[in-house]
Amino acid sequence: MSTVTSVRSSLAEFDERRLLLLATFLPLAAFFTLVWAIPIAYALGMSLFENPTRAASFAGLSNYVEILTAEQFPLFLWNSVLYAVSTTVFSLLLGLGLALVVNQQIRGGSVLRTMMIFPYLLPTLVVIFIWQFLFDPNIGVVNQWLVDFGVVADPIAFFSTIEWAMAAVAVTSVWKFGSFAFFILLARLQAIDPNLYERARVEGASTWQAFRDITVPHLRGAILIILLVRGIWMFNKFDIIYLSTRGGPLNATTTLPIRVYELAFNEVNFGAATALAGIMFFLLAGVAVVYFRVFEPEKEVTH
Amino acid sequence: MARPIHLDSVRKEYRSAGSVHVAVDDLTLSIPEGSFTTLVGPSGCGKTTTLRMIAGLETPTEGRLSFGDEDVTGQSPQDRNCAMVFQSIALYPHMTVRRNIGYGLKVQGVPKDERDRRIDEAAETLQITEQLEKMPAELSGGQQQRVALGSAFVQDPDVLLLDEPMSDLDAKLKAELRVEVQRLHQELDATVVYVTHDQTEAMTMSDQVILLNQGRLEQFAPPGELFDAPVSEYVARFIGTPSTNLLPATVAETDDGYALAGDGFGVLAPADRFADRVGDSITVGIRPQYLSADGGDYELTVIAGVVEQLGTEFVVHGHTPDGTDVDAVSTAFGAVEHGDELVVGFDPGDLFVFDADGRTICHGDALAGETPRQSP
Numbered sequence: 267m268s269t270v271t272s273v274r275s276s277l278a279e280f281d282e283r284r285l286l287l288l289a290t291f292l293p294l295a296a297f298f299t300l301v302w303a304i305p306i307a308y309a310l311g312m313s314l315f316e317n318p319t320r321a322a323s324f325a326g327l328s329n330y331v332e333i334l335t336a337e338q339f340p341l342f343l344w345n346s347v348l349y350a351v352s353t354t355v356f357s358l359l360l361g362l363g364l365a366l367v368v369n370q371q372i373r374g375g376s377v378l379r380t381m382m383i384f385p386y387l388l389p390t391l392v393v394i395f396i397w398q399f400l401f402d403p404n405i406g407v408v409n410q411w412l413v414d415f416g417v418v419a420d421p422i423a424f425f426s427t428i429e430w431a432m433a434a435v436a437v438t439s440v441w442k443f444g445s446f447a448f449f450i451l452l453a454r455l456q457a458i459d460p461n462l463y464e465r466a467r468v469e470g471a472s473t474w475q476a477f478r479d480i481t482v483p484h485l486r487g488a489i490l491i492i493l494l495v496r497g498i499w500m501f502n503k504f505d506i507i508y509l510s511t512r513g514g515p516l517n518a519t520t521t522l523p524i525r526v527y528e529l530a531f532n533e534v535n536f537g538a539a540t541a542l543a544g545i546m547f548f549l550l551a552g553v554a555v556v557y558f559r560v561f562e563p564e565k566e567v568t569h
Numbered sequence: 570m571a572r573p574i575h576l577d578s579v580r581k582e583y584r585s586a587g588s589v590h591v592a593v594d595d596l597t598l599s600i601p602e603g604s605f606t607t608l609v610g611p612s613g614c615g616k617t618t619t620l621r622m623i624a625g626l627e628t629p630t631e632g633r634l635s636f637g638d639e640d641v642t643g644q645s646p647q648d649r650n651c652a653m654v655f656q657s658i659a660l661y662p663h664m665t666v667r668r669n670i671g672y673g674l675k676v677q678g679v680p681k682d683e684r685d686r687r688i689d690e691a692a693e694t695l696q697i698t699e700q701l702e703k704m705p706a707e708l709s710g711g712q713q714q715r716v717a718l719g720s721a722f723v724q725d726p727d728v729l730l731l732d733e734p735m736s737d738l739d740a741k742l743k744a745e746l747r748v749e750v751q752r753l754h755q756e757l758d759a760t761v762v763y764v765t766h767d768q769t770e771a772m773t774m775s776d777q778v779i780l781l782n783q784g785r786l787e788q789f790a791p792p793g794e795l796f797d798a799p800v801s802e803y804v805a806r807f808i809g810t811p812s813t814n815l816l817p818a819t820v821a822e823t824d825d826g827y828a829l830a831g832d833g834f835g836v837l838a839p840a841d842r843f844a845d846r847v848g849d850s851i852t853v854g855i856r857p858q859y860l861s862a863d864g865g866d867y868e869l870t871v872i873a874g875v876v877e878q879l880g881t882e883f884v885v886h887g888h889t890p891d892g893t894d895v896d897a898v899s900t901a902f903g904a905v906e907h908g909d910e911l912v913v914g915f916d917p918g919d920l921f922v923f924d925a926d927g928r929t930i931c932h933g934d935a936l937a938g939e940t941p942r943q944s945p
Contacts, residue, residue, distance in 0.1 A: 461659035464626050467646040468653045469673030469724065479672070483663040 306547075313541035329541035338517060346521040348432065350501040353439040358492055360440060361447025362485075368448075369455040379452070386445040394510045397438040398425055431511050431518045439506050447492045454488040455481070490561050498550055522546050571603040571760045572637040572727045574623060579632035581618050581784075592618040594784040596632070600777075605754050605761045607775035609768055610807070615784040616764045617656075620730050623762060624653050636727065652721035652759075653730040656737075658713050660705040666692075667701045670720040677724075691719040694756065695749065711742040715749070722753055729759045733766065747774060768808050772796070780804055802927035805854045811884060811896040813921070814860070816853045816869075820846045829853055829922065832891040834867045836917050842931050851930065854921035857884065862901035865914020871895050873909045876902065885911070 312318040316325040333339060364382065368375045385393065400408050401424040409421035424434035458480065466476040504523040507513065513520035513528065520528075522542060530539035581593040593615040600606045608616040621627040622634060625646035634642045641649055652673070660669050667688055668675075674684045692698045695715040705713055714734060721729055731750065735743045751774055754761050765771055771778050772792040780787045780795065780803075788800045799805040805813040818831035820843050827843040828835040831853060860869065871887040878884075883902035888894050897913050905911060918937035922930045 459657060459659060461655045461657045462661060464624075464646075465653065465655060465659045466672070466676075467626065468624055468651055468730075469676060469720070470647045471672075471676040472647065475676050479676075480661065 309540045310544050312536060313544045314537075316537055318536050318540070325537065329537045330545065333538055333542050333545060338520075341517060342520055342522050342525045345432065345517075345519060346501060346523075349436060349439075349503070349507070349519075349521050350497055352436050353443065353500045353503075354493060354496045356436070356440045357444040357496065358447045358489065360444035361449075361492075362451055362489075364444070365448050365451040365455055366481075368452060382445045382448050384445075385442045388442070390442070390505050391509060393438060393442045394506065397434065397441070398510065401425060401434055425511055426515050428515055428518045431515055435507050435510055435519050438510060439500070439503070442506070443496065443500075446496065450488050450492055451485060454485055458484050490557075494554070494557055498554075501550060502546070570727055571758050572639075573602040574600040574728060574760060574762070575633075575635045576619075576623075577633040577635075579619075579622065579629045579634060581615070581622060581627060582630045591784055593622070593629075593781075596781075596784075596786055598779065598786060598789050600760060600762065602637070602760050603758065604776045605751070605763065605774060606777050606779060607771040608762060608764045608779045608781065609766065609771040610781035610787075611766060613783075614781040616766075616779075616781050617732055618784075619781070620653075620732055620762060620764045623728065624651050624730050625649050650724075650727040651730055652724045652726035652728075654714075654717045654721050654732065654734045656733040658717045658734075658737075660713055660716055662705055665702055665704060666697065666708070666716050669705065669716055670701075670723055673720060673724045687723045688719075691723045694722065694753070695719050710738055711746065714738065714742075714746055718746075718749065718753060722757065725757065726759050729754075729757060729761045731761070731763045733764055735770070736766075743770075750774065769810070772808065780807060798929075798932050799854075799921060800929050802852060802854065802921075802923040802929075805921050805923075805929075809856055809858075811857045811886075811898065813854045813856050814893075814895045814897075815923075816855070816889070816893055816895070818851055818853050820849050820851060822847050832889045832893065833870050836867055836920065836936060838922075839931075839935055842935060846924075846930075850925050852923040852925075852927075854923060855915050855919060857896040857898040859919035860895070860897040860899070860913040860915055862899050862911070862913060866916050867914065869895070869913050869915065871897060871911045871913055873905050873907060873911060875907070876905050878903075887911070 313329050314325060314327070315322045316328070317323065364378070368379050368382075388396075400406050401422075403409055403421035403423040406421070408424075409418075412418045413421060422430060424430045462480050463476050466480060471479065501521075502523055503521070504527065507519055507521060508524055508527065511519045513524040523546070526539050526542050526546070529535045529542060576596050576598050579593060579596045580591070583590045583592060596615075596619065608619055610616050618627060622629055625641070625644055625648075629642060632642075633640060636649065660666075661672065664672065667685075670688045670691060671684045674687065679687075688701070689698070692701055695718060697712060697715050697719060700708055700712055700716070705716065708716065717734065721731075734750075735746055738746065747770065750761075750763070763770075763774065772795075775792060777789065777791045778795050779789050782803050788795060788804045790798075795804060795808050799808065799813075802815065806815070816831045816834075818829045818834075818836075820838065821828050821830040821835070823835070825837060827838045827840055827847070829838050829843075829851060836853065860871075870890055871885065872890065873885050873887040875886045876883055877886070879898075882898050882900050883905065885897045885902050885905055886894070887897070897911070902911075916933070916937070918933040920933045920936055922932075922936070924930050
């Protein structure tokens with residue numbers, strides 16, 4: 267009798283737990299299916315059709331072939347990689363440098379820390395206006411300095427010169443997104459036990475050795491996560507580039523996301539646009555797999 | 570090579586937002602080479618600041634600091650051959666125990682073979698050989714402390730500084746590591762300076778003790794002298810557990826000569842020290858261990874409050890009829906209960922006498938000669 271009750275009660279308990287699990291899991295699964303799996307599958311499906319929004323006809327991988335063999339595809343891919351890598355690396359270096367400065371208890375450090383949030387808070391459009399104004403060939407202060415100090419003979423229209431457009435967009439982006447790395451790295455720096463540095467000094471380590479052997483290992487995880495998420499975001503970045511140069515001049519700043527937009531809305535070729543989006547997706551997925559294999563970001567410093 | 574440490578009128582102040590906080594004030598002392606010296610005092614008395622100045626992590630505001638003949642006042646910590654064990658232990662969390670211990674040697678450019686040999690030797694001494702390839706997070710508190718000692722040990726420092734290294738450990742581990750630290754001192758040719766707020770550690774481990782009071786030197790003496798001949802009420806109160814009892818008294822002139830008159834006692838006092846103090850308020854100090862249940866030249870009435878058992882001894886926390894707190898320690902107090910009235914005896918030889926400012930007028934040996942006439 268008692269065995270029966272205990273079996274029954276354990277069964278009831280089991281059911282209760284399973285119910286709870288289901289109740290919490292189902293909404294999540296439904297949500298992800300609705301906003302994640304279906305749109306992705308739909309977009310990838312679209313990429314297999316010719317003219318998918320009107321008279322759809324199955325085209326297999328011909329959209330992909332068309333994109334990959336297009337004459338300018340290597341340029342767009344190169345632009346994307348150049349933009350993503352340079353802005354990620356330089357915003358990381360900018361954030362790291364400033365975080366190291368603010369982490370030293372210098373006068374005005376807290377003011378600088380507060381000011382660092384502004385670029386991130388400012389709307390992209392305002393940031394672009396600021397930099398277009400600074401880089402303006404007629405009234406921009408940057409050109410004025412360059413001419414005054416004799417670096418260049420004539421002012422440069424940075425945003426509309428083939429050689430400089432990408433650099434100008436990258437500088438604008440780095441200025442805006444440097445604070446992202448700054449705040450993550452500063453938080454990490456402040457979590458390091460100051461006694462470690464004191465011990466290192468007593469043991470004879472120079473400032474550089476202490477930085478290399480204590481600071482860098484502690485920041486490793488944070489740097490890797492910044493590289494990953496910032497890299498993905500910058501690879502997919504559309505607004506800051508499109509709003510400042512529209513991909514020009516002469517495609518000098520046309521990255522893959524901008525090409526997707528052009529294909530979809532200027533050339534009304536949704537098949538090719540979704541195929542290119544699919545290619546970007548697989549590229550990023552490939553990079554992410556390599557990233558997790560090589561860097562093992564989960565190997566954080568443990569306390 | 571152990572080196573003596575000289576501090577000459579060292580002062581350290583911290584300025585913040587217009588206010589000046591003096592952490593260490595006019596500290597002058599010489600720590601003999603190769604000795605084990607403990608810096609002791611309550612929190613905020615400047616002992617850690619003093620240690621950090623010796624390490625070079627803080628620069629004195631005024632004064633001079635030298636190791637032997639070498640002035641190190643402005644020298645950076647990298648240039649002094651010191652090793653330091655921090656209160657927070659401060660092991661590099663991302664390095665194995667082996668790399669932790671060897672880090673100092675590595676940055677000093679010691680070749681790997683030599684490094685490994687010295688690490689193995691230190692690990693052997695501290696019984697952490699099995700832990701060498703582990704990460705610090707995998708170790709227990711006591712093992713971490715041994716690793717920290719090991720990394721100080723391998724550097725073969727002139728000066729070994731320990732900043733409350735055992736404050737986070739339990740009593741048993743403390744006792745174990747106390748022995749370990751002393752063994753290291755014997756094996757190393759180094760001057761050891763040890764900071765603690767625990768006077769038991771100070772008394773048991775050191776050749777001499779520096780007792781600080783609000784940044785000033787109170788007494789610098791071997792532990793026994795600190796216990797038997799405190800220079801002030803502060804020292805008498807700080808050293809020894811339970812604390813020295815302080816009984817208010819006045820200097821009175823009687824038919825027998827001079828006496829220290831308190832609540833229920835009148836201790837005869839020598840004329841040469843007390844003749845010009847008649848009428849002064851003084852304080853008589855007596856250690857709880859010297860209040861005995863039977864005998865003694867003088868007597869004191871104590872009303873028992875709380876009674877604690879410490880192994881074979883009992884500590885009675887009570888007060889005199891006029892309300893002065895008195896503790897007494899003896900094996901004979903087992904039957905005492907709350908509210909009991911006890912009569913405890915003491916000998917003049919065990920007393921300390923302090924003036925109104927807390928400075929010592931004399932110790933018991935000066936009083937012991939004056940035997941009261943009525944006693945047998």
